[in-house]
Amino acid sequence: MAALYGAGLLAAGQFAKVSLTLGALDGVYPGAPVAFAVSGVAVMGILFGVFSGGITASVGPRRAILAGLVVSAVAGGAQAVLPDFPLLMALRVAEGAGHLLLVVAVPTLMAALAAERDRAFVMGVWATFFGVGFSLAALLIGNAGPGTVFAVHGGLAGVLAVVLWIMLPRGVSPERRPLPRLSDHLLIYSTPRLFAPGLGHGIYAFLFLALVTYLPAALDAPWLSPVLPVAGLTGSLLTGPLARRIVPGRLVWGGFLALVVSFALVWASGPLAPWVAILAMALSGIVAGAGFAAVPWLNPTNADRALANGALAQLGNVGTFGGTPVLAALGLAAALPMAIAVGLFGALATALAYRAAQRDAELAASCG
DSSP states (O other), rough: HHHHHHHHHHHHHHHHOOOHHHHHHHHTTTTTTTTHHHHHHHHHHHHHHHHHHHHHHHHHHHHHHHHHHHHHHHHHHHHOOOOOOHHHHHHHHHHHHHHHHHHHHHHHHHHHHHOGGGHHHHHHHTTTTTHHHHHHHHHTTTTOOOOHHHHHHHHHHHHHHHHHHHHHHHHSSOOOOOOOOOOHHHHTTTTTTHHHHHHHHHHHHHHHHHHHHHHHHHHHHHHHHHHHHHHHHHHHHHHHHHHTTSSHHHHHHHHHHHHHHHHHHHHHHHHHHHHHHHHHHHHHOOOOOOOOHHHHHHHHSHHHHHHHHHHHHHHHHHHHHHHHHHHHOOOGGGGGHHHHHHHHHHHHHHHHHHHHHHHHHHHHHOOO
């Protein structure tokens, strides 16, 4: 499990290594839109998230993870020479394919390997991969140049590919689906148990990244910038114990309702607002962890879990891509009203989606 989580940290590093070296990259590529080197991976998730789920369901999570690491090592390592910007962007797009395979296949395999009673806890731990990976990258990169950072990241991906090739069990996922088709989108988004976790995750991602970016400035508390992501991680780790008493679907929509209340309290707390905001972001972590836990809760087979994780990756990237520019356009004063409005929408949408998903899962179980 630790090695699989390490693959998640490397997947997070695919965003972090560019985000944290943007200043230096501006100097290497003067006049080039280097910020797009970050969003290139997110665009891949928007366009091909469902296909990555279908590929994982077809070839199995072990092969998908190894392929994702090899692609990440080759494409990421090639970036270390800092080629011309168009080639760098092409390599980022290729690396985005590896990223997608990792973020879909790793939780699919972790859920398959975990005991049933531990599955929600394992998925809660997995939900922390992005924040932990980004934080570790920030600590380790320091003043290193982008070429060095890219080389180290690609090398680690290659080493981990060898380690997991030796360690990962074969035959964990005997069921297979045909290779993905465009019709998989219709299948997923017409099957509530497949799309409900992704719906909640997309709404969460839309809100979380925007607030982590702008809430410290909106509350005139810049010290919150490193604190808010850690608060979210803490909430995700609470998902496991909570999911043993409350089903994941209820945790998702209940978590959104709790967000509404907590952000209303932030609005009314005056000088205490930054401290209440920490609590609110911890509650958002519960929403994230419960969404990942809902995938195996609703879907008993690895093939269906892979499809659900594909939808989760796709809608999560839609949220990540959209939330920050929307709040930037609305202005800092809109941070708390937007949080309350999105929380209300999330509670209503996921309550309806998970209600339909539970009925769908019960019907599938009775027919299976």
